[in-house]
Amino acid sequence: MIYGFASRLGDISFDWESRRCSRLFLEGCGFDDGENPVSVWLSSYFEGHALPLPPIAPPKTPFQGRLRKALLEIPFGETRTYGELARTLHTAPRALGQALGANPLPLLIPCHRVVGANGIGGFSCGIEWKQALLEFERNS
DNA sequence: GTTTCAGATGTTC
DNA sequence: GAACATCTGAAAC
Secondary structure, three states: EEEEEEEEOOOEEEEEEOOEEEEEEOOOOEEEOOOOOOHHHHHHHHOOOOOOOOOOOOOOOOOHHHHHHHOOOOOOOOOEEEEHHHHHHOOOOOHHHHHHOOOOOOOOHHHHHHOOOOOOOOOOOHHHHHHHHHHHOOOO
């Protein structure tokens, strides 16, 4: 089931199956029931204080599990570079980018807090979102 | 000092 | 196998 959420930065929608969130899109479609745990989490996030994560689908690969954990340790409003994270996970910077792009849960898993050493890097759902999110977190 | 380039590198599909 | 949301160091200006 696809639900929607209208945030101050744009429309968001997400896939809610079997009482957990399996995918999240940074574009609008679906309706907002306002009671879904993901909607609740999103509204708390956009008020500047994120709650504990709602249930989400398990990682597709073991590496994504490690990546997820590392990303969740980046505090709200801070960023890491691809190189730094690659060193903590004992992997190559480029491999990180590949795995981040394959992440089906942007925002919930804060993949937007990873930037390039020279430049902002990339973002699967549109670079405008990444910039807007980082600016929003900085000013919160 | 700054800019440019090639090579290394691990995960994903 | 090929593609990739990168980094680093060395060489040239």
